[in-house]
Amino acid sequence: xxxxxxxxxxxxxxxxxxxxxxxxxxxxxxxxxxxxxxxxxxxxxxxxxxxxxxxxxxxxxxxxxxxxxxxxxxxxxxxxxxxxxxxxxxxxxxxxxxxxxxxxxxxxxxxxxxxxxxxxxxxxxxxxxxxxxxxxxxxxxxxxxxxxxxxxxxxxxxxxxxxxxxxxxxxxxxxxxxxxxxxxxxxxxxxxxxxxxxxxxxxxxxxxxxxxxxxxxxxxxxxx
Numbered sequence: 001x002x003x004x005x006x007x008x009x010x011x012x013x014x015x016x017x018x019x020x021x022x023x024x025x026x027x028x029x030x031x032x033x034x035x036x037x038x039x040x041x042x043x044x045x046x047x048x049x050x051x052x053x054x055x056x057x058x059x060x061x062x063x064x065x066x067x068x069x070x071x072x073x074x075x076x077x078x079x080x081x082x083x084x085x086x087x088x089x090x091x092x093x094x095x096x097x098x099x100x101x102x103x104x105x106x107x108x109x110x111x112x113x114x115x116x117x118x119x120x121x122x123x124x125x126x127x128x129x130x131x132x133x134x135x136x137x138x139x140x141x142x143x144x145x146x147x148x149x150x151x152x153x154x155x156x157x158x159x160x161x162x163x164x165x166x167x168x169x170x171x172x173x174x175x176x177x178x179x180x181x182x183x184x185x186x187x188x189x190x191x192x193x194x195x196x197x198x199x200x201x202x203x204x205x206x207x208x209x210x211x212x213x214x215x216x217x218x219x220x221x222x223x224x
Contacts, residue, residue, distance in 0.1 A: 031166030032064035033123070033158040038130065043172045045077070045152070046103065047142040047179045053101050054083060054135040056172065060113065060158065062123035070121030072159040073114075075135055078152050079143050086134040088115035099134055103178065107132055141179075148176035 037043050039057025046053040054075070062068050075083045089096040090109065099107045099114070109115070113131040123129075133156070146152055152174060157167040 030063065031158075031168065032062065032066075032164075033068060033070070033160065033166040034061050034063055035059070035156045035158065035168040035170060036061075037170050037172070039132075040171070040173070042132070043170070044175045045142055045154075045172050047174070047176045048103060049179060051136065051138045051140060052081070052142050053103055053105070054133075054137075054172070055105070056133040056135075056156065056170065057131075058113075058133060058156070058170070059128055059130045060116075060123075061128035062125060065125050067125065068123050069161040070117055070123065070158055071161055071163075072117065073133060074157040074159065074165070075133075076155045076157075078154060079140075079146070081137050081140050083135040083137050085114050086112075086136065090115075101134065102136065107134060142174060142176070146174050148174055148180065150174050 035058050037057060038059045042055055042057040044055055046055070056075075060070075073085060077083070086099050086101065088109070089099060097109045099109060099112050111132050113129055113133050116129060116131075150173070151171050154170050154172055155167050156170055157165045159165050
């Protein structure tokens, strides 16, 4: 009876995403610019009440023997999504040195790679950048079947000055902390309408309590 040592395709995908080459891989077919996750603890997809936020702790490396310029980053998830990259806050206010997500998470500009494009995106042969990529999706939440805490694959591509795409498979963790808290409290919004609705409900409850207190007890009615 023969014994099979075959490795499942899922395991192979995860090993490649971690930067570990598999037997039979042609290393020459790897993209000239690669992206590898080196900070898995912060590389997460955050489910939000209206959309999602994405944080990638990565290293970008030019593996070619030529100077290349990063013109664009493209990200695709395992589900239908429409990611946009956070713009450099210094474009509008030069004194700002912090990237800020809608949820309030902040990152120093010196640690973020979003603005390393064009003139600031030139990479010498063998050069690498270590930092954070920040993205958001205003309309599409993470589908319910992707549970809190699981690891899922994604793909980030780098487009160079020649229009070539250099794709890399990455992994990130699903974080539903924000929406799990909303489920426990029973509501997701915190806007003016929610506060007004909550206040009017409280007022109605108070009026109801006062009416009950003012009603005569059954004993009092019989006494009269």
